[in-house]
Amino acid sequence: MQTILGSVDRGLSESLEKLFELLKIPSISADPAYAHECRNAANWLKEYLTSFNFVTRICETEGHPIILAQELSATNAPHILFYGHYDVQPVDPITLWKIPPFEPCMLKDNLGQDVIHGRGSSDDKGQILTFLEACRAIYTETGQFPVRITVLLEGEEESGGEHLPAFLAEQKQHLHPDMAFICDTDMATADVPAITAMVRGLVGEEVTIYAANRDLHSGIYGNAARNPIQVLSEIITALRDDQGRVTIPEFYEGVPEIPSEIRAKWQEIGKTDAALLSPIGLKESAGEQAFNAIEQTWCRPSCEINGISGGYQGAGFKTVIPAKASAKISFRLVGHQDPIKIRKNFRDFVSALIPQDCRVEFESYGASRAGMVSLEGAILGAVCQALQDEWGCETAIVGSGGAIPVVNDLQREFGIESFLVGFANADDCIHSPNEKYNLRSFHKGIRSWVRILYALQPVKL
Amino acid sequence: MQTILGSVDRGLSESLEKLFELLKIPSISADPAYAHECRNAANWLKEYLTSFNFVTRICETEGHPIILAQELSATNAPHILFYGHYDVQPVDPITLWKIPPFEPCMLKDNLGQDVIHGRGSSDDKGQILTFLEACRAIYTETGQFPVRITVLLEGEEESGGEHLPAFLAEQKQHLHPDMAFICDTDMATADVPAITAMVRGLVGEEVTIYAANRDLHSGIYGNAARNPIQVLSEIITALRDDQGRVTIPEFYEGVPEIPSEIRAKWQEIGKTDAALLSPIGLKESAGEQAFNAIEQTWCRPSCEINGISGGYQGAGFKTVIPAKASAKISFRLVGHQDPIKIRKNFRDFVSALIPQDCRVEFESYGASRAGMVSLEGAILGAVCQALQDEWGCETAIVGSGGAIPVVNDLQREFGIESFLVGFANADDCIHSPNEKYNLRSFHKGIRSWVRILYALQPVKL
Numbered sequence: 001m002q003t004i005l006g007s008v009d010r011g012l013s014e015s016l017e018k019l020f021e022l023l024k025i026p027s028i029s030a031d032p033a034y035a036h037e038c039r040n041a042a043n044w045l046k047e048y049l050t051s052f053n054f055v056t057r058i059c060e061t062e063g064h065p066i067i068l069a070q071e072l073s074a075t076n077a078p079h080i081l082f083y084g085h086y087d088v089q090p091v092d093p094i095t096l097w098k099i100p101p102f103e104p105c106m107l108k109d110n111l112g113q114d115v116i117h118g119r120g121s122s123d124d125k126g127q128i129l130t131f132l133e134a135c136r137a138i139y140t141e142t143g144q145f146p147v148r149i150t151v152l153l154e155g156e157e158e159s160g161g162e163h164l165p166a167f168l169a170e171q172k173q174h175l176h177p178d179m180a181f182i183c184d185t186d187m188a189t190a191d192v193p194a195i196t197a198m199v200r201g202l203v204g205e206e207v208t209i210y211a212a213n214r215d216l217h218s219g220i221y222g223n224a225a226r227n228p229i230q231v232l233s234e235i236i237t238a239l240r241d242d243q244g245r246v247t248i249p250e251f252y253e254g255v256p257e258i259p260s261e262i263r264a265k266w267q268e269i270g271k272t273d274a275a276l277l278s279p280i281g282l283k284e285s286a287g288e289q290a291f292n293a294i295e296q297t298w299c300r301p302s303c304e305i306n307g308i309s310g311g312y313q314g315a316g317f318k319t320v321i322p323a324k325a326s327a328k329i330s331f332r333l334v335g336h337q338d339p340i341k342i343r344k345n346f347r348d349f350v351s352a353l354i355p356q357d358c359r360v361e362f363e364s365y366g367a368s369r370a371g372m373v374s375l376e377g378a379i380l381g382a383v384c385q386a387l388q389d390e391w392g393c394e395t396a397i398v399g400s401g402g403a404i405p406v407v408n409d410l411q412r413e414f415g416i417e418s419f420l421v422g423f424a425n426a427d428d429c430i431h432s433p434n435e436k437y438n439l440r441s442f443h444k445g446i447r448s449w450v451r452i453l454y455a456l457q458p459v460k461l
Numbered sequence: 462m463q464t465i466l467g468s469v470d471r472g473l474s475e476s477l478e479k480l481f482e483l484l485k486i487p488s489i490s491a492d493p494a495y496a497h498e499c500r501n502a503a504n505w506l507k508e509y510l511t512s513f514n515f516v517t518r519i520c521e522t523e524g525h526p527i528i529l530a531q532e533l534s535a536t537n538a539p540h541i542l543f544y545g546h547y548d549v550q551p552v553d554p555i556t557l558w559k560i561p562p563f564e565p566c567m568l569k570d571n572l573g574q575d576v577i578h579g580r581g582s583s584d585d586k587g588q589i590l591t592f593l594e595a596c597r598a599i600y601t602e603t604g605q606f607p608v609r610i611t612v613l614l615e616g617e618e619e620s621g622g623e624h625l626p627a628f629l630a631e632q633k634q635h636l637h638p639d640m641a642f643i644c645d646t647d648m649a650t651a652d653v654p655a656i657t658a659m660v661r662g663l664v665g666e667e668v669t670i671y672a673a674n675r676d677l678h679s680g681i682y683g684n685a686a687r688n689p690i691q692v693l694s695e696i697i698t699a700l701r702d703d704q705g706r707v708t709i710p711e712f713y714e715g716v717p718e719i720p721s722e723i724r725a726k727w728q729e730i731g732k733t734d735a736a737l738l739s740p741i742g743l744k745e746s747a748g749e750q751a752f753n754a755i756e757q758t759w760c761r762p763s764c765e766i767n768g769i770s771g772g773y774q775g776a777g778f779k780t781v782i783p784a785k786a787s788a789k790i791s792f793r794l795v796g797h798q799d800p801i802k803i804r805k806n807f808r809d810f811v812s813a814l815i816p817q818d819c820r821v822e823f824e825s826y827g828a829s830r831a832g833m834v835s836l837e838g839a840i841l842g843a844v845c846q847a848l849q850d851e852w853g854c855e856t857a858i859v860g861s862g863g864a865i866p867v868v869n870d871l872q873r874e875f876g877i878e879s880f881l882v883g884f885a886n887a888d889d890c891i892h893s894p895n896e897k898y899n900l901r902s903f904h905k906g907i908r909s910w911v912r913i914l915y916a917l918q919p920v921k922l
Binding site: 200202204206211212213214216217218219220221222223224225226227229230232233234236237240244273276277280281282283284285286287288293294296297300301302304305306307308309310311312313316317318319320321322325327328330332355356357365366400401402403 | 661663665667672673674675677678679680681682683684685686687688690691693694695697698701705734737738741742743744745746747748749754755757758761762763765766767768769770771772773774777778779780781782783786788789791793816817818826827861862863864
């Protein structure tokens with residue numbers, strides 16, 4: 001492996017050439033005017049992947065094509081699916097860019113370190129090339145691969161990704177990966193590598209409470225007529241206890257304990273309440289009192305009211321008792337929480353609180369499980385060690401509060417866990433002008449994947 | 462007095478002639494095209510009032526004129542102020558009228574009883590003429606009056622009444638009435654006369670809760686960031702206890718006990734929960750459990766949420782934690798509840814529930830006291846007896862859940878109580894096509910006022 005790492009080091013300028021070629025293609029998926037550029041990027045990737053022995057297909061969808069490339073010769077070794085996306089965000093406002101966004105170049109930052117500039121450098125072309133350049137180096141040096149590899153590169157991640165789920169469903173009978181790696185996330189800090197091993201799921205519900213058969217004058221009926229805003233407020237209040245815990249029966253079933261050493265690590269690397277809350281003008285975490293803000297967002301389920309509406313909302317005042325009131329409520333799920341069961345228990349809970357004269361209607365908005373990697377597993381251990389070997393410090397196991405749809409898609413279609421390993425940094429300006437990727441991320445990212453692929457070779461599944 | 466009542470009976474057709482003359486004038490105050498007709502009605506009333514010795518002025522406002530007529534010769538007798546309005550509602554949709562709305566006539570109803578038809582017959586021309594025809598009969602028979610009388614007839618009651626408060630303030634130094642009578646309300650039932658002796662006051666407040674410095678993604682921050690909708694819901698919930706009582710400190714200070722015989726009477730005359738709630742599709746009263754629906758709306762204070770707003774309210778779903786949420790909240794007041802104190806206590810109550818990371822802003826929308834007549838007073842007793850003598854059954858003391866602004870204006874400017882005595886019926890179609898007034902209401906209404914005026918003569922204030 002040292003040979004290969006040496007090859008990576010020696011070949012860095014060639015790796016950069018490859019990256020710059022790809023960065024020059026303005027594959028903006030959201031703008032139909034750039035559809036042919038998305039196609040150009042796909043064609044470039046096909047030729048590139050083929051050059052180091054991947055059997056590569058450009059798969060048509062109703063939108064931009066998906067690239068599926070395979071190198072499965074490592075019989076008996078684990079089969080990993082690597083996911084990334086070749087499309088990029090639009091570049092507006094163009095005037096804020098220091099360089100033309102599709103004329104990538106290397107600049108020095110304030111600390112004198114080399115930084116790759118250009119749209120897609122971090123999100124996600126730079127990141128996918130850390131993986132693919134690792135593969136190229138391995139193939140160049142050894143003519144083979146330590147594991148079986150399927151590379152899946154999407155062209156619509158930045159514009160809704162609507163065609164991916166159907167594509168994955170089609171592939172279900174052809175593809176049988178053992179695990180997935182996604183390279184589209186950040187490191188814990190600029191020095192600490194991270195694996196995002198927890199991605200929260202989501203259940204969305206709209207609740208509408210109906211009372212009188214029409215809007216009422218609050219003078220004539222106030223006090224006597226049931227007010228659906230009051231009923232709704234009482235329901236919302238009942239959803240949490242005074243310790244910030246959700247009160248729906250069995251809500252916490254399937255919520256895993258996160259090992260205290262992992263939680264301690266988060267504090268150690270600066271993931272404090274203040275780091276999360278200060279930028280948004282807040283001081284104290286509002287959820288379960290037994291957990292800090294990072295724990296509440298990464299590894300604890302939540303219940304949030306995303307919208308509420310009822311009665312008169314315009315300027316001034318109107319003394320009305322409305323006939324109905326509604327709220328949009330979402331639950332973020334972790335571990336093995338069952339979205340279907342939570343939806344049912346939520347509806348039962350609410351229905352039991354509806355007074356005689358009211359009725360309730362529910363509408364569903366999505367139900368996805370959390371993406372949760374086994375924290376005791378051999379794969380996680382192997383990847384952590386590989387990252388630690390490269391970066392010289394312990395790998396942080398982190399979570400993501402929001403849903404990452406592809407994690408759920410892969411879990412649903414292939415029944416596999418996704419390991420999110422990325423080398424971006426929080427200051428990389430993704431989706432904004434002056435997107436960048438540290439050369440160190442690119443270089444050590446490639447080296448990291450070499451180590452990971454070899455570390456996975458002996459893993460018993 | 463029997464002589465005068467006989468005169469009323471004999472003169473009924475002449476009284477109807479007078480009423481029909483007034484009903485023929487289309488004094489629609491809301492429509493500027495009818496401004497001259499409002500003037501015509503005012504002129505007609507001036508001439509009419511002058512004919513039975515009232516010193517009458519047409520007082521200009523920036524809108525339609527106000528008529529002020531006085532007959533103050535009954536030295537040492539009580540001074541009553543009578544309020545009514547000579548303007549009427551528009552007549553749309555005209556096609557639904559059985560007769561042309563300003564060509565009044567007498568029709569038989571299903572029971573074979575005579576009914577006056579025409580816009581304004583009930584609201585309020587027919588009602589004001591019950592009083593004025595009583596005055597005319599008294600003057601015709603006796604050449605004098607048992608009490609001092611000021612008649613105040615407004616021309617903008619149906620279009621906002623915006624110029625009345627300033628006019629009353631101006632009159633404060635000239636007018637010193639002892640009590641007011643307002644003839645613009647219903648009887649308890651078609652057979653049971655009523656005095657509306659309780660009119661609820663109103664305090665309106667808008668509360669806005671602010672949390673983070675911007676709208677947040679509920680995936681990234683959900684659980685940890687304070688959600689202002691949740692905070693607002695908890696505040697609304699805390700405003701009432703599980704018995705339906707408002708929990709604001711000292712809220713019930715000044716709320717009078719209503720004598721049990723008055724409350725019993727309401728049930729007796731059919732003012733049941735079902736009568737109030739069935740038409741709006743409800744079954745059970747939602748307020749204080751110790752009181753029924755009529756009591757809750759007529760003689761108990763309320764706290765109602767008139768509007769609530771926060772987060773995403775459009776179609777579909779958006780996983781946002783909003784930066785703010787707001788509610789419009791109103792309190793209906795009874796008896797001697799102090800609106801200023803209630804506003805302060807409400808704000809203190811809410812402020813104490815605001816978590817560290819939130820702030821609250823309040824906006825005021827009005828603060829009026831209840832209009833409450835002393836239920837032990839000599840005037841009320843005298844008026845009740847007079848009505849009972851005329852109608853042959855006990856007078857009902859009733860309440861009105863909504864505010865009636867002129868009651869507050871009169872209380873504020875002159876410090877007097879208002880007795881609302883009206884002879885309309887719930888089926889009179891006021892504000893609608895085919896407005897009517899039962900001939901019996903008109904006839905016995907006139908007779909009632911004769912009795913009331915003589916009953917008031919000996920009242921010691």
